[in-house]
Amino acid sequence: MKIGIYVCTCGSTLSRTIDVPSIAQAALSFPDSPSVTTMDFICSENGRRQFEDHLKQEQPERVVVAACSPRDHETTFRRCMTNAGLNPYLLQMVNIREQIAWVTEDPDAATEKAIVAIRGAVNRVKLQQPLEKMQCEICPDVLVIGAGPAGMKAALALAEAGRTVTVVERLPFIGGLPVRFDELFPACECAPCLLDPLMGDLLHGEFDGTVELLTMAELAEVTGFYGAFNVTIRQRARHVSLHECIGCGACVEACPAATMNEFRNGTVERKAIDFAFAGALPSVPTLMEDTCVRSRGEECQACKDICPMGRDVIDLDQPDSILERHVGAIILATGAGLYDASLVTGMGKGVFSDVYDSCEFERMLSSTGPTDGQIITSRGTTPSSIAIIHCVGSLDPEHKPYCSGICCQYAFIFNHLISDRLPGTAITHFHRELVLPGKEAHSLAQQARHNQNTRFVRYESIHDLAVTATDDGKLAIHASGKLTTGDMVILCPPVIPSSGAGKIASILDIKRDQSGFFRELHGRTDAAQSPVRGIYLAGACQDPMDIRSAMLQGMASAGHVLAALKPGGIIDIEPITAEVDETRCSGCRLCISVCPYRAITFNHSHNASEINAILCRGCGTCVAACPAGAIKGHHFTSDQITAEIKGLLS
Amino acid sequence: MTAAQGFEPRIIGFLCTWCSYAGADQAGGSQKPYPPNLSVVRVMCSGRVDPQFILSAFANGADGVIIMACHPGDCHYKEGNCRALQRYSMLCRVLETFGIEKERIRLEYVSASEGEIFRRIVHETVSSLRGLGPLVLPD
């Protein structure tokens, strides 16, 4: 076999320590006595050309390049092989720079070590086989997880560019957190009105047919990779047809069963079949199976009987469904949640019913909330004084070390709305820092400062504060020994990732930071991309952020997808994969249990395991695990590795 | 066993390409020398290291073997290093029954930025094997 060894002197970097002529001498005694060619800077433009010319002329059957680390230039030299008409997998590199010349003091020892390493490579390369890259066409379709501001923005931008998008939303309605709010900082816009155009477009805009919205749906499994993900989605049964229901609410009236409504702070009832709240979109009720009297074995068809659109609109027995989608990219827009303020001791959350967290108070302000927008205490009275405590668990190593950057701003929206709806109400802001970045945030804060009924009390540590009850049923806020009484306390805890983030991270195998936010590729330059190719991040699942930033990041993630995932694009699939020899497979399926990529399945008709080359990443774990030696790891076969070992030791 | 005079052990190292091989390259980048006794076999993942390879190294004259892997939780292929650990523990027991000292085979975690640790491991292994002397294979 004609084997060519090419030694790069790396501009005398290597020849200073390693005696290159001795290599040529030693090679004479190697199997098949390969020829040795010395070159300078093979990786340079000139060097590559020379190398390619030499290869074309000599047409060696196998090539060994002794130079720098294969991590530096294996791809470069493989490309040279291809350019010279040779199969790139017939090349083996020997790292005589980083792992020999640079780390071996004695030149004789370095030369000897280089000779040994090259001998190992010659032994190995003889057994290497030509391999062909597989190609797979990119799927340009996209999955967006989460239908809040960021997810909706991303989905609509992609649809506008002609992409087919599947939007998966865990809840029965879209719009994320802000659709449940009333007015937004900094410009006091009505939140549902601001989101309405997006929600309208998503539900019945001109993209009908290109945007598929799946509510009450969650990611169950994902296999594949950038350009070719196979996604399994589990969708809970709504029991009411999204397409046929007109949202009249007749079924709600007729339903005999009720439970507390979680979207109205759990203080107001909802029927078993009901809307999450008035105005929730899609405007189609959901039947809660556990609340329905049928779950107790009773016979009831009241909703079905009364539906003016016919008996097929409500399907009482509708099962949950499993859906499969093929997409090229996934945008995570799973949004935010709020830190549980009851974990911050002394704040009275969960102890006193008039201590609210900011999301609960947002709901109280909202016309679709538990009190239809009225600010009233749990006893039904109008509060004459309200305390707003900032930073409840933020900037606090015991809870969350960071500042969410939005709480001060919504606290001043609260100030504005309370003063507007209940003029004369005394409001006290207990704050640590006041964070009001940007060109607009200051105006609401200014307004609060000029409000004669508003007081600011700065505290140093949350431990200086305590919320207790007075004898006459009011709340008392103790701040460093001073007492303020109030009818209501609103707590501003840190923004955290929504509760589903952990499960999604484990399904997609992506990392989260210590606070649970998805890790970005780079915090400054690439915050809309995850480190996993083809998985993008948008909105508060990546970092606490306001609606504007979430919308922008939604757009950014869509931009990334459009730039990278071009219809008709081709991705090369590395041929370094594993393959089962059916005739030797005993059917023990050990390989299936060790494969980290679910790339192996059992073919019952052949009674053997089968490896999906597209899903296989070539780690070789199954190859080493197979007790029958029936799996071949291409380019890292047992024969090749054993030959290398023998060459290194002979 | 007493060490043979001037004995230099031959060591085969199986290095996963993503962390440990990169760590060895980093050690090279800093150009601080270490003993030349280690010959590296690059594998994609430590999970690829078949116990057969280790036996074959010993059979062909190696005095010691090191498997180097990404740190637990950092394997580029999720859990190849867990498999490597399982196989390593099993193999240690088997080798001991053959009278091959367990010091002759090591599993070490080396990340891409741990060139210094890589160097230290090579030093340690070489000096421990110098102490042990050449491997005498059971009949």
Ligand code: FES
């Ligand atoms: S890739 Fe390093 S141990 Fe698996």
